Amino acid sequence: MSRTRQLDEAVAELVGDGDVVALEGFTHLIPVAAGHEIIRQRRRDLTLCRMTPDVVYDQLIGAGCASKLVFSWGGNPGVGSLHRFRDAIQRSWPVPLEIEEHSHAGMANRYVAGASGLPFAVLRGYTGTDLPKHTDSIKTVSCPFTGEELAAVSALNPDVGIIHAQQADKQGNVQMWGITGVQKETVLAAKRSLVTVEETVDELVPRPGGVVLPKWAVTAVAEVPGGARPSYAQGYYERDNDYYQQWDLISRDREKFQQWLDTEILDAERSPR
């Protein structure tokens, strides 16, 4: 049964050092404020999962929160590389970063298996690529009917799943719409879940394309207006493309990054973005 919390309380309650944490969002509705709160609370040794780690994961990695990244595409969309991510895996700064690498189809199906209470998922994927050589969570399975060999990926069941949605009602039911990615699967696959929302409304009005998570499927809800910035929240605000550009400059340099970290996150009561 979801409970309404302040963001800092919810993160303190749900995210512990060493946890496997997934903050999902596919370009849209990225739970950035929750990520910043994790940095602010100085969590360490996290295994961070996400199909498309972008700027907020670069920030978490640069801040030394993560010892492992499980992902399928890591970049600054429309801009280029993630410099903190590259610095971590190429030069172990500020701490070494282990990786577990998949394709999008593989990661999506790992969440599906996790949400379905199954230990693995089957897909047509990875055949002939070098990924299975480096990733233990990719194996093969034979079809018991045709004998055909297919890819199998192990279920992904994070300790904590964190997403951002447009609305919750006062009971803690959640609705999101627009591009909703793997967010439902993330919440359902996770042992505990946190949904940050743009606003709390008296009643959720069903929307075209609306995905609803009932309160009993969510651990905690926190109202965080603007909690997806610099990504966008359909119906609320646009993507801040400049931020992604600026991040490229900040993140290229360790000192600039450290300064950003101190002023924008650690010394800030709450992140301005």
Add this chain to the structure above:
Amino acid sequence: MSRTRQLDEAVAELVGDGDVVALEGFTHLIPVAAGHEIIRQRRRDLTLCRMTPDVVYDQLIGAGCASKLVFSWGGNPGVGSLHRFRDAIQRSWPVPLEIEEHSHAGMANRYVAGASGLPFAVLRGYTGTDLPKHTDSIKTVSCPFTGEELAAVSALNPDVGIIHAQQADKQGNVQMWGITGVQKETVLAAKRSLVTVEETVDELVPRPGGVVLPKWAVTAVAEVPGGARPSYAQGYYERDNDYYQQWDLISRDREKFQQWLDTEILDAERSPR
């Protein structure tokens, strides 16, 4: 690319003797008119698939269209047994009926596998039941990660998938809403598909809970107002509960059934329901 057709043309073009045909609809939006047209065209030797064969399948079976039924729950919902179905499997009237029997979870996952281009699906199901002893499309598979044994069901890829939806636009894009069951999976799993619709509109307006099938994923669309009666079409008409009650009386008796078949279907230009 879906083409707009008259119902009789579409059935003639898409459904052949001996085909595997799925007419899906979970209480709501059952493609009854299409089923009656199949009877009227005197198709034979069909393998009929449906999770919940009810009255229209009883009629198809009684009319001798089917040599096999693939299903998970066969009954007249809220009323009782399907008498034509029972007469066929218990007394081979009018022709013998083979059955392939699953649970709902198994059937749903067979359609999912079919829609996904996979030869099989994995689920937690059937363990300890007598179903696997009688149904070849149920086997087991071991998880390559945990060694756990799970149920496997073979993909269901009908030759023809038929569903009823509320609306199509003039290009042949389809929208349905309310309880939409396994209809999307049925169309995507099938080699050919027919969607009958309540009405053709200039433009599909996205609806809460709306499921859209783009025109290029559908073979043919036919406008058949009332095509789901006596089931219901949300936003158009209610379920005709009396029809289900009356069917119990008609179907109990071979002669009464034959009379119904002649007057209501075979001699009718189009079924009144």
Add this chain to the structure above:
Amino acid sequence: MTASVSAGTSTGDAEFTADEMMTVAAARSLGDGTACFVGIGLPSTAANLARRTHAPDLVLIYESGTLGAKPDQLPLSIGDGILADTADSVVSVPEIFNYWLQPGRVETGFLGGAQVDKYGNINTTVIGGGYEDPKVRLPGAGGAPEIAASCQQVLIVMRQNTRSFVETLDFVTSVGYGSGGDDRERLGLRGAGPVTVITDMGVLEPDPDTRELTLTRLGPGVDVEQARAATGWDLRVADELGSQHPPTETELSVLRELKATIENGEST
């Protein structure tokens, strides 16, 4: 047993039928705020009764894909429009089974059937004559095998007689405790199984060790011999045999109001 009984209760001399007692007992088993997977038969009535009495926050899940349905009248089928209209969310049938039932998110599953055995296994497939050439062909499995396997607990609601409470099932459609003892755990089924069987004679519960269904509570006006006579095996009786509380006036009146919202008998 459809004759009404008159039982002196704290609420006075309410008259009620054994079916009403069953429905009320089933409703009482549903905790507020929990989720309940509503199958075929009387369950829908019981779940809606619970929602209007002690469990306003009960989450009703129908296999048609409706999560959190709040019908203001009894649905006639598990796919009625009223369920979709009042649900928190309507999802596809594959999703309801894969994402919601299978992982064990649902506290209570409601099942009935044509036959049950002493270990709570259920038959809804065929009676007599074998699978290929049955004497009576029943509707089949529907959602039951996976409801029985995956709900955190199962509630069985069935009228008790020697045709329905049998020594050996003609077909195992849904598994309770298998062959008893820890067979259910050995099979790898993750829910706790049929923790309560509610009949028109009273309540049966599994023995903690053997898992054999044992009469633990008698219905109003029913005695042990009647219950044993209505059972196709040598029915065990608990050392401390309790008795069911008759329906309260509120339970009865709400139940009858609910039933009045439909004309064509039992919802399914």
Add this chain to the structure above:
Amino acid sequence: MTASVSAGTSTGDAEFTADEMMTVAAARSLGDGTACFVGIGLPSTAANLARRTHAPDLVLIYESGTLGAKPDQLPLSIGDGILADTADSVVSVPEIFNYWLQPGRVETGFLGGAQVDKYGNINTTVIGGGYEDPKVRLPGAGGAPEIAASCQQVLIVMRQNTRSFVETLDFVTSVGYGSGGDDRERLGLRGAGPVTVITDMGVLEPDPDTRELTLTRLGPGVDVEQARAATGWDLRVADELGSQHPPTETELSVLRELKATIENGEST
């Protein structure tokens, strides 16, 4: 190669860059009424150009879950709101991969990468130094491996130089023709693979038998020696070498209008 070339064409003396030629050539490869899975890089521009010129009924599918997106400006990311707003349907990411890509429903998949080899295999993962300790860490696979496997045909669009067109990939992220010949079929990959590679030098196509990428058309102003010098293997040249038609005035003006809808460079 970003210098503009001046080519005398039937449309006059239009000036255009090699990148514009690439985009136009890619757009031309997309048949009207077909579906196109739009990956990372230049593909989105090409697909939107095709939709505004010869292929108004082209179906644009983005891995974010948007089926039939019809953006009126170039999206800046594959998950822009404009894609959801204009799509025929927005589905979940698992659904886009499982129900739409995997079964081979999509005619054309668009791919690019950091490295391609002579059999059309692609690397978007690491450059130099090995996987554990790479010289350059690239973004990784994204949707590419399954787009490469499952689309009915794949179109590769990449700038051609000796760093990108290499004898041996540092990592195989997406499979083209594997080790050549019928290796792709032996691997069980069901789509036809990379039938066309469009570069700033021209067009390469696989040899029907060996599947080795072969230069079949030269871009405007490019000669064979330039193309060979830009290739990290001994580039085969078709016996009958064709040449690309330069962009028409319409193609160029629509492309430039499209590009003007974004300020921050390439869409991704």
